[in-house]
Amino acid sequence: MNDHTDTHILDYIAVGVGPANMSLAALAHPIDGLRSLHLERRESFSWHPGLLLPGATLQVSPLKDLVTLVDPTSPFSFLSFLAAHGRLYRFLAAQFPAVLRAEFNQYLQWVAGQLPALVFGAEVREVDFHSGAFRVRTAHDESAARHLVLGTGPTPNVPVQFREHLGKTVFHSGEFLPRLPDVTGLRVAVVGGGQSGAEVVRHLATAPAAPATITWISRRPSFQPMDDSPFANDLYTPDYVRRFHALPADEKARLLELQTLTSDGVDLPILRDIHQLSYRADFLDGTPGRLRFLPDTDVTALDGTDGDWKLTLDGRGGDTPAVVGADIVVMCTGYGYRIPDFMAPLLPRLDRTDQLLDVQEDFSVAWDGPDGHRIYLQNGARHAWGVADPNLSLLAWRSAVILNSILGETRYPV
Ligand SMILES: Cc1cc2nc3c(=O)[nH]c(=O)nc-3n(C[C@H](O)[C@H](O)[C@H](O)COP(=O)(O)OP(=O)(O)OC[C@H]3O[C@@H](n4cnc5c(N)ncnc54)[C@H](O)[C@@H]3O)c2cc1C
Numbered sequence: 009m010n011d012h013t014d015t016h017i018l019d020y021i022a023v024g025v026g027p028a029n030m031s032l033a034a035l036a037h038p039i040d041g042l043r044s045l046h047l048e049r050r051e052s053f054s055w056h057p058g059l060l061l062p063g064a065t066l067q068v069s070p071l072k073d074l075v076t077l078v079d080p081t082s083p084f085s086f087l088s089f090l091a092a093h094g095r096l097y098r099f100l101a102a103q104f105p106a107v108l109r110a111e112f113n114q115y116l117q118w119v120a121g122q123l124p125a126l127v128f129g130a131e132v133r134e135v136d137f138h139s140g141a142f143r144v145r146t147a148h149d150e151s152a153a154r155h156l157v158l159g160t161g162p163t164p165n166v167p168v169q170f171r172e173h174l175g176k177t178v179f180h181s182g183e184f185l186p187r188l189p190d191v192t193g194l195r196v197a198v199v200g201g202g203q204s205g206a207e208v209v210r211h212l213a214t215a216p217a218a219p220a221t222i223t224w225i226s227r228r229p230s231f232q233p234m235d236d237s238p239f240a241n242d243l244y245t246p247d248y249v250r251r252f253h254a255l256p257a258d259e260k261a262r263l264l265e266l267q268t269l270t271s272d273g274v275d276l277p278i279l280r281d282i283h284q285l286s287y288r289a290d291f292l293d294g295t296p297g298r299l300r301f302l303p304d305t306d307v308t309a310l311d312g313t314d315g316d317w318k319l320t321l322d323g324r325g326g327d328t329p330a331v332v333g334a335d336i337v338v339m340c341t342g343y344g345y346r347i348p349d350f351m352a353p354l355l356p357r358l359d360r361t362d363q364l365l366d367v368q369e370d371f372s373v374a375w376d377g378p379d380g381h382r383i384y385l386q387n388g389a390r391h392a393w394g395v396a397d398p399n400l401s402l403l404a405w406r407s408a409v410i411l412n413s414i415l416g417e418t419r420y421p422v
Pocket of ligand 1: 026028049160348386387399
């Protein structure tokens with residue numbers, strides 16, 4: 009093991025290189041003398057590759073990139089990326105209603121290639137604190153730092169009734185593209201009525217190798233659009249989230265429930281596409297019932313064997329069947345935050361209220377370690393910061409808050 013911990017204590021180590029910690033690296037890059045390491049387990053950067061479907065688009069403005077809303081002059085902005093690739097005029101002329109996720113992924117890869125603090129192929133196995141520093145261990149190395157930044161991203165939610173069947177024909181949407189077999193003529197059930205569910209349904213319904221049936225099941229009372237209106241967008245601003253952070257916990261929980269559709273609803277154009285695809289199947293293509301919609305329905309059990317599944321349904325709508333058969337089950341059941349396993353040695357030292365981490369105004373988690381050593385949490389505190397926390401909207405701002413806290417000065421205005 010290559011141990012350089014005692015002679016070389018960095019300012020911070022960030023774990024995970026998704027957009028959150030990459031934003032931090034991009035804003036940290038121009039700061040002279042700030043020494044950091046960003047460790048990522050993947051061999052190279054890729055943004056949710058399992059759902060990088062050809063027509064998928066960004067759900068926010070591309071100005072909500074890694075840096076612009078904090079430093080519009082940064083060389084790591086989406087506009088700089090377009091300029092560097094000679095695409096500015098073509099991009100404007102093309103008039104995309106929203107930026108393609110494939111292009112935003114290219115942008116993120118382009119930034120990743122310019123930041124020397126990022127290290128790929130470095131899975132963090134354990135983090136502990138002793139001798140005045142965080143000790144971060146990967147398979148090959150151990151490094152030490154004054155502060156730690158967790159940016160390991162969301163974990164797929166797999167409801168308990170599906171867990172024992174996970175495999176070739178039952179999988180989470182995060183693995184959709186690598187797992188998807190030839191579905192020609194098969195029955196596919198898509199569980200979950202949010203954005204991922206809608207993207208998967210539209211993709212399957214337009215695929216050249218088409219399934220015989222697609223059944224879309226959702227707990228929500230209908231397949232609901234995202235609220236992208238101006239007042240909903242106000243919830244995704246620093247001013248609002250600061251106010252939210254100061255509210256009592258029960259009020260936060262109430263608002264989170266009420267505000268769900270500002271982040272977890274479906275892009276309206278996709279709902280339109282799906283509705284029109286269903287119309288065509290029923291009335292023009294001679295395949296009536298090929299798309300079937302079961303809102304207001306819970307899947308209470310999954311039984312059967314590989315490729316011949318029975319989903320037991322509890323539907324509140326009048327015509328929901330008790331059981332639906334499927335060859336393939338795609339769970340579009342979203343994501344949640346889980347404290348990563350590598351934090352086990354520090355887990356008992358983190359402060360919580362009702363099992364939820366106490367995350368402070370500078371995004372550090374309250375813990376019983378010495379002053380001057382903080383554990384910052386990116387994208388893991390929806391309960392504390394509101395619906396914007398897992399979203400791209402406040403990426404640059406949150407990174408700036410964290411950097412200012414690490415530096416002990418206002419390097420970036422927030
Ligand atoms: C398909 C999809 C589309 C989305 N589209 C949008 C959108 O359009 N607009 C929007 O606002 N939000 C969107 N989101 C929500 C959110 O912006 C993204 O999930 C975003 O990628 C979160 O960034 P992150 O850096 O927190 O986590 P991630 O992107 O998940 O990155 C975390 C990284 O940590 C790494 N990691 C985990 N454990 C370790 C370890 N032990 N050691 C080293 N590395 C580790 C992982 O490999 C991963 O690369 C989308 C989410 C999904 C799933």
